Amino acid sequence: MHKKQTTAVTRREAIARIAWTATAAALPFPALVRANGGPVRLVIASTPGTGPDTMSRLMQPLLQSRWDRTVIVENKPGAGGVIGIDTVAKSAPDGGTLMLQTSTMFLLPYFYKNIPFDPVKSFQPISQVGWSTFALVVNDSVPASDLPTLIRWLAAGGGKISYASPGNGTENHLFGELFKQQAGVEMMHVPYRGTANAIQDLLGNQVALMFLPIATANTHAKTGRLRIIGCTSKDRFPLLPQIPSLQEQGLAGFDFSVWYGVWGPAGMPANIVSQYNEGIRGVLARPDIVKQFGEQGWAVKSGSPQELDALGRQQYARWGEVIEQSKIDTGV
DSSP, X not given: OOOOOOOOOOHHHHHHHHHHHHHHTTSOHHHXXXXXXXXXXXXXXXXXXXXXXXXXXXXXXXXXXXXTSOEEEEEOOOGGGHHHHHHHHTSOSSSSEEEEEEGGGGGHHHHSXXXXXXXXXXXXXXXXXXXXXXXEEEEXXXXXXXXXXXXXXXXXXXXXXXXXXXXXXXXXXXXXXXXXXXXXXXXXXXXXXXXXXXXXXXXXXXXXXXXXXXXXXXXXXXXXXXXXXXXXXXXXXXXXXXXXXXXXXXXXXXXXXXXXXXXXXXXXXXXXXXXXHHHHHHHHTSHHHHHHHHHHTOEEXXXXXXXXXXXHHHHHHXXXXXXXXXXXXXXX
């Protein structure tokens, strides 16, 4: 596995960050943000309507009220999220720029050459905000409704059965390759340009199975055209407890979820981080937010900056292990 290169922080930048931290520590939070750019920019490294975007817009008015500052949700998609995430990495650590991003951020260095940031070292974790999981689904032509039956059917297919993903290097793709390895079966990978096209061919029986976000999978399962075999998290997803996990059906060690968090650029003063964390956790504790998140298929989950940092480091290392074990050619 290749080691990834990141942009080094220059000596001048380091000195500036130290000086800023010393000054900022003496200022109260609202005055600090007002003195350094006014509105808080919440960068979303994906298009409108995606999970992070919807989540941010649900939280935006409540964060504005708690922080007494305008919060602007700004979409900066491109290059699989690299453009928006790099914008935050290069922003001043003054509390004026944050991002709400998914755990897929920790996949990027494995699939993009010379990525301009380090997903662990370039950012200040603030709080996790929620999580969900994926589900393995099959179309209605597949003669299986549970994992053991599906594995037997795939084994009899001799490697000619195909699974879909929204593209190379997506979580869906990695889940498929790891599933092949752990289930001891062969399948052909068919990458599409986006989830919609993949689902269309799955429903049309052009491909047999794929991994989908569990809320999306459940929506299609209600129509009877797709069947859910199991979810990818170790335990059942609390919002859809009727769906068994793949692990409980015999796929030992298969434990993956997708989670969301808020980060700022590295070097943010501790008092700003603490104030942001307090505000975010307060918003997430509201019953209306818990309900609205649940309607989108997300379970609320907050925590400390230290917990988010540990989660990110663990995720980054785990993806490296998965890529190495499944022998995926990342092209990097």
